[in-house]
Amino acid sequence: MIRQYETMFIVKPTLTEEEIKGRIEFVKETLTKQGADIKAVTEMGMRDLAYDIEKNARGYYTVIYFTAPTSAIKELERVYGITEDIIRFIVVSYDKKVEQAAWEVMVKKALGQPVEEKKLSYGPRGGDRKPRGDRGDRGDRGDRGERKPYKPREDREPKEDQDNSAKGE
Amino acid sequence: MAERVKYIKRHCKYTEAKIDYIDYKDLSLLKHSLSERFKIMPRRLTGNSKEAQDMVKIAIKRARHMALIPYIVDNKKINNDFWDKAQNK
Numbered sequence: 001m002i003r004q005y006e007t008m009f010i011v012k013p014t015l016t017e018e019e020i021k022g023r024i025e026f027v028k029e030t031l032t033k034q035g036a037d038i039k040a041v042t043e044m045g046m047r048d049l050a051y052d053i054e055k056n057a058r059g060y061y062t063v064i065y066f067t068a069p070t071s072a073i074k075e076l077e078r079v080y081g082i083t084e085d086i087i088r089f090i091v092v093s094y095d096k097k098v099e100q101a102a103w104e105v106m107v108k109k110a111l112g113q114p115v116e117e118k119k120l121s122y123g124p125r126g127g128d129r130k131p132r133g134d135r136g137d138r139g140d141r142g143d144r145g146e147r148k149p150y151k152p153r154e155d156r157e158p159k160e161d162q163d164n165s166a167k168g169e
Numbered sequence: 170m171a172e173r174v175k176y177i178k179r180h181c182k183y184t185e186a187k188i189d190y191i192d193y194k195d196l197s198l199l200k201h202s203l204s205e206r207f208k209i210m211p212r213r214l215t216g217n218s219k220e221a222q223d224m225v226k227i228a229i230k231r232a233r234h235m236a237l238i239p240y241i242v243d244n245k246k247i248n249n250d251f252w253d254k255a256q257n258k
Binding site for chain 1 (some may be wrong): 174183185187188189190192193194197198201215231233234235236237238239240251254
């Protein structure tokens with residue numbers, strides 16, 4: 001049964017560029033030998049690892065998208081296991097319909113075709129609201145004129161000693 | 170009378186952005202569900218929908234396996250600019 005897969009592996013950083021290319025070709029060959037159809041290859045390049053793997057702080061990441069019969073995966077994982085220059089690998093199968101659609105999009109992206117990028121929005125809630133535009137300054141409101149002279153209120157008794165309230169009961 | 174706890178209504182950011190699959194390579198999507206120390210944040214704090222949380226859980230575990238994000242943060246060498254570095258690549 002043919003399924004859609006994705007595999008990512010990390011090659012040791014100590015190798016020369018040609019050797020790294022050789023390892024990638026080697027993986028591709030093993031795939032094609034097993035009847036896999038390689039759709040796209042993305043080289044993420046040399047990256048810092050989040051933690052050391054076999055005392056390596058960096059690694060060369062490669063992603064391969066392919067379709068293959070299920071039997072090919074076992075052989076691929078066996079080859080990964082016995083290749084010392086590959087320090088980490090993962091094989092992901094895309095089975096559900098949603099996943100398969102996502103796989104197609106990822107292949108498109110890997111081939112350099114334009115893909116609609118979806119990102120999380122971190123704005124305030126109701127972020128769909130249109131910007132309100134620049135409404136400009138309010139302008140000068142003119143002079144406020146003279147203040148009215150102080151006049152004690154008639155409906156209240158005149159103030160007694162100040163700070164009475166602060167002392168409490 | 171029991172005291173009432175005030176709940177803030179939260180929204181699933183993944184649903185709002187209409188993301189139907191969370192890829193483990195896309196670290197910008199995973200960042201939202203990770204704590205400062207790279208733990209998976211619970212749904213009650215992020216507001217993720219159940220579907221999104223299930224996907225993000227798997228994606229984070231895959232990313233950890235491939236050393237894209239750390240399992241634990243070492244107290245002795247804290248990498249403060251991890252996300253800045255990750256965005257450049």
